Amino acid sequence: MTHIITSLCLRDRGCIEVCPVECILPGQPADKYPWMYIDPDTCIDCGACVPECPVGAIFPQDEVPAAYTAKGGEYISRVGETGHYEGANHLGKQVVLDTARQLKAGETVDLTADIQPNYDFFKSGPGYGAKDNDNGM
Numbered sequence: 001m002t003h004i005i006t007s008l009c010l011r012d013r014g015c016i017e018v019c020p021v022e023c024i025l026p027g028q029p030a031d032k033y034p035w036m037y038i039d040p041d042t043c044i045d046c047g048a049c050v051p052e053c054p055v056g057a058i059f060p061q062d063e064v065p066a067a068y069t070a071k072g073g074e075y076i077s078r079v080g081e082t083g084h085y086e087g088a089n090h091l092g093k094q095v096v097l098d099t100a101r102q103l104k105a106g107e108t109v110d111l112t113a114d115i116q117p118n119y120d121f122f123k124s125g126p127g128y129g130a131k132d133n134d135n136g137m
């Protein structure tokens with residue numbers, strides 16, 4: 001199995017630093033790959049990344065919620081969304097996303113839709129090559 005980063009991710013990058021097998025890659029370019037991606041072939045399911053995530057975006061694959069109920073105010077960031085998010089990652093670098101939308105309290109979102117893009121990032125997307133284009137966001 002693997003852990004999966006979902007579209008609740010706001011690119012804080014804390015998870016990248018704690019992963020003992022360095023299998024979390026930044027999505028680049030961010031408008032095509034809005035979050036961070038876990039290499040499913042390398043992840044050892046240690047769970048160290050989960051508590052590092054300030055927005056609760058990371059789940060074991062079989063626990064990704066099909067009906068995530070929003071507290072209200074959190075964002076999802078997916079290709080096709082046209083909202084805007086600005087913030088800073090835990091290193092203080094600005095994060096700007098034009099694929100983000102704030103959720104309303106009680107709104108439900110199927111986060112299992114974010115599982116396949118994680119696999120695609122490594123199969124047909126940039127995969128580890130994303131490190132070469134990493135702009136720190």
Ligand code: SF4
Nearest residue numbers: 009010012013015053
């Ligand atoms: S810690 Fe959470 S918000 Fe930050 S990059 Fe990782 S998954 Fe995304």
Ligand code: SF4
Nearest residue numbers: 019043044046047049
């Ligand atoms: S579960 Fe462990 S090995 Fe897998 S991505 Fe998270 S920190 Fe890395």
